[in-house]
Amino acid sequence: MVNYSQKGMQNPMRQYNEKARLLVSCKDQPGIVANVSSALYQIGANITESAQFSTNPTDGMFFMRIAFDHHGAHALTDLNCHLLKLKTSSGMTYRLTDPNQRLRVAIFVSREDHCLMELLWQQRTHMLPVDIAMIISNHDLYKKTAHEFSIPFHYIPITKDTKIDAENAQLRLLESRVDLIVLARYMQILSPQMIEHYPNQIINIHHSFLPAFSGARPYERAYDRGVKIIGATAHYVTDELDAGPIIEQDITRVKHSDDVPSLKKIGRLIEKNVLARAVKWHAEDRILVHNNKTILFT
Amino acid sequence: MVNYSQKGMQNPMRQYNEKARLLVSCKDQPGIVANVSSALYQIGANITESAQFSTNPTDGMFFMRIAFDHHGAHALTDLNCHLLKLKTSSGMTYRLTDPNQRLRVAIFVSREDHCLMELLWQQRTHMLPVDIAMIISNHDLYKKTAHEFSIPFHYIPITKDTKIDAENAQLRLLESRVDLIVLARYMQILSPQMIEHYPNQIINIHHSFLPAFSGARPYERAYDRGVKIIGATAHYVTDELDAGPIIEQDITRVKHSDDVPSLKKIGRLIEKNVLARAVKWHAEDRILVHNNKTILFT
Amino acid sequence: MVNYSQKGMQNPMRQYNEKARLLVSCKDQPGIVANVSSALYQIGANITESAQFSTNPTDGMFFMRIAFDHHGAHALTDLNCHLLKLKTSSGMTYRLTDPNQRLRVAIFVSREDHCLMELLWQQRTHMLPVDIAMIISNHDLYKKTAHEFSIPFHYIPITKDTKIDAENAQLRLLESRVDLIVLARYMQILSPQMIEHYPNQIINIHHSFLPAFSGARPYERAYDRGVKIIGATAHYVTDELDAGPIIEQDITRVKHSDDVPSLKKIGRLIEKNVLARAVKWHAEDRILVHNNKTILFT
């Protein structure tokens, strides 16, 4: 049994004043949990949440998320040292995050405001632990709304001819100010260049139950097919349209009497909740991406 | 106002001893409800359930389902006369059914028994108002089960070479004995000839949320795509695979930790309930088909 | 068969320019559907939606909702004449409403704004077919919000001593200006006098799955009981607390790790959607009340 009374170990009874999260990925191997939890114990941390997943216990990848209380900057520096050694010895990668460093979000929106309004309201009422740094739109509709929530609004119209310039303008606005882009019913397709700048940092809400009805006009196509349930999907944006890692989905029942406008109205209520959940989980470091799929430590 | 005291009208106060259902389809037109309900009133019927739907009030199709109590065979003959006149004058088509004439069902099954068992149990406990006339399988697995439920079992193996003969053998068994074929995880694709014999009278359960993952191996593909919700779809069988009118769908949440065998187990519980609901609604004359979509009077 | 070519009947082919709804209640009796639909036919109306319900076909109450297109004020006057005769002959009661006369709503709110915001947003985006006449609050928190949506805001503080005066002030504000009161997380219990003024015209959202956890602190009690699902209930307000006719309910799953603040956050999203649906159905005349229960023609 390990002797934890060795010199230099932090006193775990000291008051905790800081919180942190640790995300770990590596090839699955015996001892990884023991090593990481023992490193946390060495700095006197108290684990408050922990979850792990192996794609395959004998030859797969291992993922872990740990939320813990700690004693401050010095303890965290010590932890980093322990983890760097583990990185060398076991090939694991890790990320330490500070929940007090709130994620900075840019919301992109076009004509429909349901997702925008839900995100703004959830942020204001402390349901969404993020800062909303800016709203960017290719329409001039929500300047007043942005003002009411005291958020900078940038109107950047886009035509086929101005697309590159517009994206460059967007990138200048975002640079070093934003950690996550949320496409809150933003009806423009981002260029690969744009996506490359923010890998697994752009969340889109697609208004169908993917992979059904990917692409344009999903409600119209759902109506034509006569489905009995419609849905919405939040996913990370990749180069392939509507094919990125799925974060969250939800559905609602519809009737034969629901026409396309009715489906759209019903669908909005699903879309906005699905998107808000995905943003919340991202902000809480609950999502890991592997092989174009998400692991959700929710 | 109509004078209902005219000679020959049935006395509505007489005891009702029979039940019937009336299904009506026609081009939408003013007066159709008035005409039909007045015909029912003329025979002293009492409407117990009624539902209607117009695809479009100004230029669409009109559908109606009425369940009613009546005074017996003579009253029904009179009703038929009234309805035939309406048919001539308004172009409406109609169908009168007798709930006491229970639907005769053939269950087709291959290796997996979850849908079969659910249908057998629901039938035995009077949750499914049908008679199960026979079980047909391309495997020899469920003879004992069929025997326990006192239902004839027919083992008809199918290979690529014997497919036509096998279907002919099936058709001979079904002929004039069966009103509805239920493909309860029957893993053979029916030939167009077979489907033609039973238009909108073959219900299949597909183990995905259609139109996602139509065709083979839906759970494997759902796993690969990383969906967060899986589903099942009951539909009428048409010549195009998994593209017939959808009757019912349902879903359940899954996790990143659910592998393919787990998805299959979880999915079974959805499949069997979705299929049983579809069969029940069909048996209760609650489904109308129009333009490859279903109208559900549930 | 009825002869519909009699003199004076409206020509059904004339362009429809008006919409109306008819709600009917009476003791169940043969002919009621025939009589009402024939009255509608006489004025050349076209039925676009119809639903009915009998508590018991042989000795119960009958309820019907019909939405129809008609030719204008004269036609409606004619219909009223027909219906008045039916009222005399069959004891039926009825109500004709005009969808263009939008329901005037007062929103009552205390400290939590989730229901308020959802109603305001759904109203602004035409998802809720009502006019919001005023917001009344016992707190001074949402004046700015009301202003942003251009809605009059009335701050009426309430203490135990001022309750009667405060309600009288509320009644003066409401009088002849409001058809429906929505208690959008309004944390005061209305007096019987207040309730009597608005029978089945006050909708409350209770933050539990009634009848579980009626009364105070439902989320705390749900947490203590260890339920796996929490819910919300929209109901009409009656003299007995949380015991009025239930309009709509919905639920969401929770985990052992959800503490009371977490339950409250999760619950808000259910509450606001359940309340908005109830208000929408009320505004569309889809709710009938009988024996402290609702009949929903949705």
Add this chain to the structure above:
Amino acid sequence: MVNYSQKGMQNPMRQYNEKARLLVSCKDQPGIVANVSSALYQIGANITESAQFSTNPTDGMFFMRIAFDHHGAHALTDLNCHLLKLKTSSGMTYRLTDPNQRLRVAIFVSREDHCLMELLWQQRTHMLPVDIAMIISNHDLYKKTAHEFSIPFHYIPITKDTKIDAENAQLRLLESRVDLIVLARYMQILSPQMIEHYPNQIINIHHSFLPAFSGARPYERAYDRGVKIIGATAHYVTDELDAGPIIEQDITRVKHSDDVPSLKKIGRLIEKNVLARAVKWHAEDRILVHNNKTILFT
């Protein structure tokens, strides 16, 4: 950093041939995860699933479930030694279980067979990892069913006068043959003596969404109250009727037109699935009980 190359440690690369589960409870304290995972590492175990929960990180209870692969009996004996030391030093309690030792279940049933049939079918198709040791009933209805599934059936009628004798007969049948009693719509109230023999080892399905409609005739009372959703609850049986720790709940929507027999039919489908999930989780050691609530590591 801990040195894991110390003498005597098992070689983690050796082939795993056994599986086990470890359940831990203790007062929350730093180091508990490190100590337990390090003990597992010492025996060369590979963790395949892990979940933990603290009621309160600063002054609460800590619970953990770990599933792991190991090298056989010797390794497990070593682990037991490590854990016994931890038990002494930290006050933790633990339980090691072997997934190959299948839980032995007795199903108690009265007149309704839906839960019984679902459990039998799920067991037969390997969806439920248990052995069904016997069926006990106060009615003589399901002897044939039991025989078809090759399970001993015991008919023990119960009247008010014979209740004690009947329970004694039941206890003799159960003794040392059964690990879990499942009340699959068993309509007798167990005596405190009976419950005391099987603490947190008796699962009941109650046909309502608890705490609503605890006690008798829940569907009748749900109908009278006019709820829009009905539910079912699986819980451990305690002395207080329907008040034991809730394991799982689920719901389904109902309509104003659903009468009591209809509610009962709809409810059956919820009941049987809820009960089967609860039994599965119990069999997989996924349920811990604390303060009359369950912690579900699902």
